[in-house]
Amino acid sequence: MNIGILDYGAGNLRSVYRAVNHLGFEYTKVSSSSDFDCLDKLIIPGVGAFRVAMEQLHDNNLVNSVKKYSSSGMPIMGICLGMQLLFSRSSEFGNAKGLDIIKGSILHIRDQYQKAYDNRINVPHVGWSSLESYADDVIFEAIDKAPLDCYFVHSFMACNVPDENILAVIDYCGLKIPAAVRVKNTYGLQFHPEKSGPEGLKMIKNFLEHRF
Amino acid sequence: MSSTRVIARLDIKGKNLIKSVHLEGLRVIGDPQLHAENYYQDGADELLYMDTVASLYGRNNLSDIVERTAENVFIPITVGGGIRSVADVRKLMSCGADKVALNTAAIENPYLISDIASVFGVQSIVLSVEASRKPDGGWWVYTSNGRDKSEYELLEWLNKAVELGAGEILLTSIDNEGTNKGFDLDLVRVADQALNVPIIASGGMGRVEDILHAVSAGADAIATADLIHYGKIKISEMKHAQNHKFVKVRL
Numbered sequence: 001m002n003i004g005i006l007d008y009g010a011g012n013l014r015s016v017y018r019a020v021n022h023l024g025f026e027y028t029k030v031s032s033s034s035d036f037d038c039l040d041k042l043i044i045p046g047v048g049a050f051r052v053a054m055e056q057l058h059d060n061n062l063v064n065s066v067k068k069y070s071s072s073g074m075p076i077m078g079i080c081l082g083m084q085l086l087f088s089r090s091s092e093f094g095n096a097k098g099l100d101i102i103k104g105s106i107l108h109i110r111d112q113y114q115k116a117y118d119n120r121i122n123v124p125h126v127g128w129s130s131l132e133s134y135a136d137d138v139i140f141e142a143i144d145k146a147p148l149d150c151y152f153v154h155s156f157m158a159c160n161v162p163d164e165n166i167l168a169v170i171d172y173c174g175l176k177i178p179a180a181v182r183v184k185n186t187y188g189l190q191f192h193p194e195k196s197g198p199e200g201l202k203m204i205k206n207f208l209e210h211r212f
Numbered sequence: 213m214s215s216t217r218v219i220a221r222l223d224i225k226g227k228n229l230i231k232s233v234h235l236e237g238l239r240v241i242g243d244p245q246l247h248a249e250n251y252y253q254d255g256a257d258e259l260l261y262m263d264t265v266a267s268l269y270g271r272n273n274l275s276d277i278v279e280r281t282a283e284n285v286f287i288p289i290t291v292g293g294g295i296r297s298v299a300d301v302r303k304l305m306s307c308g309a310d311k312v313a314l315n316t317a318a319i320e321n322p323y324l325i326s327d328i329a330s331v332f333g334v335q336s337i338v339l340s341v342e343a344s345r346k347p348d349g350g351w352w353v354y355t356s357n358g359r360d361k362s363e364y365e366l367l368e369w370l371n372k373a374v375e376l377g378a379g380e381i382l383l384t385s386i387d388n389e390g391t392n393k394g395f396d397l398d399l400v401r402v403a404d405q406a407l408n409v410p411i412i413a414s415g416g417m418g419r420v421e422d423i424l425h426a427v428s429a430g431a432d433a434i435a436t437a438d439l440i441h442y443g444k445i446k447i448s449e450m451k452h453a454q455n456h457k458f459v460k461v462r463l
Contacts, residue, residue, distance in 0.1 A: 014282075014306065015286075018286075120408065124333070124379070128217065128257055130215070145463075149215055149462035151287065195288050196286070200286060
């Protein structure tokens with residue numbers, strides 16, 4: 001199986017590499033549109049800023065490749081910023097367009113909280129939060145843990161996401177934050193499965209092993 | 213809300229996991245990597261590696277240990293001791309660290325905090341504060357693993373460091389460290405009331421109820437060391453005993 005990890009020059013991707021290797025899989029780095037040929041699965045990691053990441057995807061002519069890959073039903077797992085890039089747009093440092101694979105906007109947690117509660121909140125949200133009523137989906141297969149805690153590090157959150165695309169949410173000080181989303185075979189995880197212990201690794205394994 | 217984190221703290225000297233009392237009087241315990249992997253398997257929420265002699269030599273020597281640990285441990289790893297520059301942080305992160313803990317170098321040059329935050333984000337910086345009670349009330353901040361008294365009083369330093377971009381505070385009581393008599397709860401309370409960043413209570417944990425006390429005082433996480441190193445109690449036992457209506461942990 002040919003597993004690609006999107007490498008667009010952002011952040012530290014090594015923990016994702018290590019997790020994939022640890023699970024007994026090989027991977028190739030995907031950094032140009034030609035790398036998409038004969039790719040079975042794609043992981044989009046991501047640490048850093050939305051706008052910069054999108055610019056890097058544009059500079060490397062990767063935007064259309066990823067969109068085409070997703071719309072043809074090929075499996076993608078976007079992690080943290082890699083999840084946020086799947087959405088239509090982000091308010092991070094002005095307004096930036098995303099990949100627009102999933103409808104919705106990436107907005108600052110503090111703004112959303114202020115709107116709802118007129119109060120202050122600790123941002124970034126760093127730590128373990130419980131996925132609420134996670135949906136019956138292949139990536140959660142054989143993880144029968146309730147509550148299921150995953151590790152989050154983020155300042156922005158997905159908003160106005162169509163209900164049918166949401167697999168799991170967390171409650172952060174009263175805010176319901178989408179934690180796992182899916183369109184076709186494209187997944188987005190707001191948490192870091194590669195840092196979420198054995199259960200997080202199991203999600204990656206489920207994604208890598210499932211025949212979509 | 214986020215779960216209360218139970219952090220396994222591993223103080224390292226050379227190649228060994230060690231244990232101290234009041235951050236002094238070192239005793240060798242064993243191979244840090246073996247312990248780290250056990251704690252991961254047993255449900256630790258994070259690992260904290262501290263190079264206890266790094267400041268003496270002016271460099272962090274943990275990159276090898278961190279790199280080997282990161283191959284088998286899939287929870288966040290924080291590394292501290294002797295970190296003096298953005299380049300040091302980059303190196304440790306490429307070895308598998310998710311966050312760094314800063315103490316001595318940040319006190320000598322507080323702008324190191326903002327320099328690192330601007331490159332890696334505030335979530336990557338844990339400010340390590342070693343505090344000891346003053347005879348007349350309040351706390352002094354120490355550096356170099358409790359060896360040297362700094363010019364800072366506790367709150368003055370905490371406020372300054374958080375303003376510069378410290379994302380989290382590892383708050384170690386030198387007075388209670390290694391004594392098993394419980395965390396310095398006044399210390400936690402004072403820091404929590406002054407700040408709105410997560411606080412990790414460290415130094416003195418002796419029994420599982422200390423977790424509840426630390427959380428009640430305002431801690432978001434607790435660091436435990438010799439209790440688990442000496443096998444007095446396992447992390448999983450600790451967490452099962454302390455998951456109730458006042459404390460929620462990841463099980």
